[in-house]
Amino acid sequence: MISTWGLLASAAVLSGLAHADTCSTLKEISNIEVTGHLDLSYLEEQSDYWSTSCSSMKPSCIIFPKDADEVAAIVKVLNNNTENFAIKSGGHNPNNGWSSVAGGPLISTQKLKQVILDETTGIARVGPGQRLDSISKELQGTGWTFVGGRIGNTGVGGLVLGGGLSYMSAQYGWAASSVLEYEIVLANGTIATASATQNPDLFKALKGGGNNFGIITTYTLQTYRQGNIFGGNLVFLHTDETDAKLLKAVRDFTEYNTDDKAAVIVTAERGNIDLIDTWILFLFYDGEVVPEGIFKNFTDVGPLLDTTKVQTYADLMAGSNWVIVKGSVVQIGTETIPMPSAEDSEKVMGGIHAHWRNVSDTTLLELGIIASIAYQPFPKRIAEAARERSPDLIDADDAAHRLILELNYSFLPQGDYAKMDATLQQTYGGVRDRVVGWQQDGTLPDIYLPIFMNYGFHQQDYFSRLRPENRAFAHAVSESVDPTGFFRTRIGGWKP
Numbered sequence: 001m002i003s004t005w006g007l008l009a010s011a012a013v014l015s016g017l018a019h020a021d022t023c024s025t026l027k028e029i030s031n032i033e034v035t036g037h038l039d040l041s042y043l044e045e046q047s048d049y050w051s052t053s054c055s056s057m058k059p060s061c062i063i064f065p066k067d068a069d070e071v072a073a074i075v076k077v078l079n080n081n082t083e084n085f086a087i088k089s090g091g092h093n094p095n096n097g098w099s100s101v102a103g104g105p106l107i108s109t110q111k112l113k114q115v116i117l118d119e120t121t122g123i124a125r126v127g128p129g130q131r132l133d134s135i136s137k138e139l140q141g142t143g144w145t146f147v148g149g150r151i152g153n154t155g156v157g158g159l160v161l162g163g164g165l166s167y168m169s170a171q172y173g174w175a176a177s178s179v180l181e182y183e184i185v186l187a188n189g190t191i192a193t194a195s196a197t198q199n200p201d202l203f204k205a206l207k208g209g210g211n212n213f214g215i216i217t218t219y220t221l222q223t224y225r226q227g228n229i230f231g232g233n234l235v236f237l238h239t240d241e242t243d244a245k246l247l248k249a250v251r252d253f254t255e256y257n258t259d260d261k262a263a264v265i266v267t268a269e270r271g272n273i274d275l276i277d278t279w280i281l282f283l284f285y286d287g288e289v290v291p292e293g294i295f296k297n298f299t300d301v302g303p304l305l306d307t308t309k310v311q312t313y314a315d316l317m318a319g320s321n322w323v324i325v326k327g328s329v330v331q332i333g334t335e336t337i338p339m340p341s342a343e344d345s346e347k348v349m350g351g352i353h354a355h356w357r358n359v360s361d362t363t364l365l366e367l368g369i370i371a372s373i374a375y376q377p378f379p380k381r382i383a384e385a386a387r388e389r390s391p392d393l394i395d396a397d398d399a400a401h402r403l404i405l406e407l408n409y410s411f412l413p414q415g416d417y418a419k420m421d422a423t424l425q426q427t428y429g430g431v432r433d434r435v436v437g438w439q440q441d442g443t444l445p446d447i448y449l450p451i452f453m454n455y456g457f458h459q460q461d462y463f464s465r466l467r468p469e470n471r472a473f474a475h476a477v478s479e480s481v482d483p484t485g486f487f488r489t490r491i492g493g494w495k496p
Contacts, residue, residue: 022085022105023061025077032073033064033111045108050153051094051330051410053417059086059106066111068183068191068217074107075215076189084490087215089128090155094330095458097492098211099158109157112217117142122223123180128157128216133321136314145226145313147172149454150265150282152317153324160219162453163208163394165404167231167284170260170379172224173386174394176207181220184213187486191217196390205477207392210453210462211493213481228288231316232308234298236279238268242301246279247349247375249297254339254377254401260385261286262294267374268353273364283308284316325370328410331420333428334455336378337435338444339401348438349375352431356407359427366420368412378402393470400447405431406455425459453494462494471496 026034035042042062049055060083065071078085086101088108093099100106112127115138122144126135133152139145147166149159164175172178181195182203192214194203205213236242250266265282281303283295288310299306311319340348353373360371383396396402407427409420438444451465463471474496482488488495 020081021060022074022077022081022083023063025080026063026074030070030073032070033066035062035064045088045106045110049091049094049100050324051096052327053096053329053414054091054094054098054100056414057096057100057102059101060103062106062108064108064111068185071107071112071185071215071217072189072191074105075185075187078105078490079187079189079486082490086491087157087211088155089157090131090153090159092151092154093158093454094332095456095492098458099492101492107215109155109217114218115139117144117223119144122225124221124223126156126219126221128155128219130156132156132159133314133317136317139223140312140314143225143227144223146221146223147175147178148317149175150284151320151323153321156219157216158211159454161206161208161210161216162456163392164454165376165452167263168224168286170263170381170385171286173382173389174208174392176392177386177389178222178224179207179219179390180222182206182216183218183220185215185217187214187482187484195220201473201477202481204391205393205474205496207390208394208453209474209477209496211491212487212496213478214487226286226313228310229313229316230285230288230290230308230310231283232306232311234279234281234283234303234308235305236281236301236303238270238277238279242279243268243353244346244350245301246281246298247353248345249301250375250377250403251339251345251349252297252342254379254403255342257294257377257379259291259294260381262290263377264295264298265374265376266298267372268356269370269372270357270360270364271370272366272368276370325368325410328368328370328412329414329417329420330408330410331417331424331457332455333407333424333457333460334452335405335407335428335431335435336449336451337403337405337431338439338447338449339403340438340444344438344443348434348444351434352405355430355434356427359423359430363409363411363420363423366411366413366416368410370408370410372406372408374406374408376404376406378404393466393474394450395467395470396450397448400445402447402449404452404455407431421459424457428457428460456494458492463496
């Protein structure tokens, strides 16, 4: 075996293997771990996706690099063939081909799991193989926390590259807002640094730009002081009266909450023939003592179940993975809406919710169906907190409060993917049509409404919903760092 960098130095070897596949080439001339269909690590990694539609895509091999040098070596080999490939962090994005691949190599980041914390400054170097529950566990007891998402099993890599909405976003912006530096392997196999002072254009493009600029091998993050927190769930049964009260409550919370430490997710969920028809609320407060009245509009509705308690953030993340529906096909879409006025709340919030119930009605005989809609406050303060830290492609402004909607369908038969694909398009498309109509008649303000990449469906055009200047900027950066289109043409994801 020759060393990884011996491989890269030998142009003659590479040219002689120009038409060989990546898996066999790496096995022959490097010591990088390459696993095949019968290897246990291949089987475990391939089955570890949120959606079984991704697990059904079988890569030719799964490669487990352990550092940036090995990732660079893999990219060098891939440059000598035309294979499609994928890079996987946590596998939580359910879009087929985004972090999964059929017939080409899959690069797993599971051995890039470093968490190196400076306990004086709170600056941490984190690998993309970490998940929110594992990094929270690593940081537990240090007094520092990472601005991550809300479900523990979510991979750090995909979360941060998509922007990353957090319980702590009103305090610190997107998850990406706290990235100080990226270590990235570019399309030509070189290892680069992107920060405010080195490759600053690439630094901005990576914040909300997705996976088509390169392979991140280390995120250098600013973490923040944190002790115990308050969090958990409230559960309500569906009634028309409860629906109206909770929709009003989440609208009012978006406008009137002034405590950046408080956050909510308000989710309605339905199952087969309405055997499940509930609301599940996620409450969070960044501290042990919740100021009186913060969540009163929700608790006054009268929950059937209340699991909220004081706990560590690590425990909250570890206890959140119940939301993942194992063994199902998962499809997720999204829309961003302006917060309606109090006077138009019932018309807008009620109208959107009625649309969702009407469409989800058509799915209730689908085997294993779980249909859900999550209303997530996107107050002005998140945009302000993000802009205080660094520029990003999302470039949200504080012109108005907004809400981010997450629309999910999970179901069992993989053969129904196309049918449910159309249903999800009908769901978020109907929301968009209603919002545009209300903007035209003056019910809603005509403001910038980017879609949130982390929840985007493969049929949605993420970059077309950015500001035109940021869309053009992302394309220019992509052309600069990847002039041959290596990533844009050979992996999944949205194309800058």
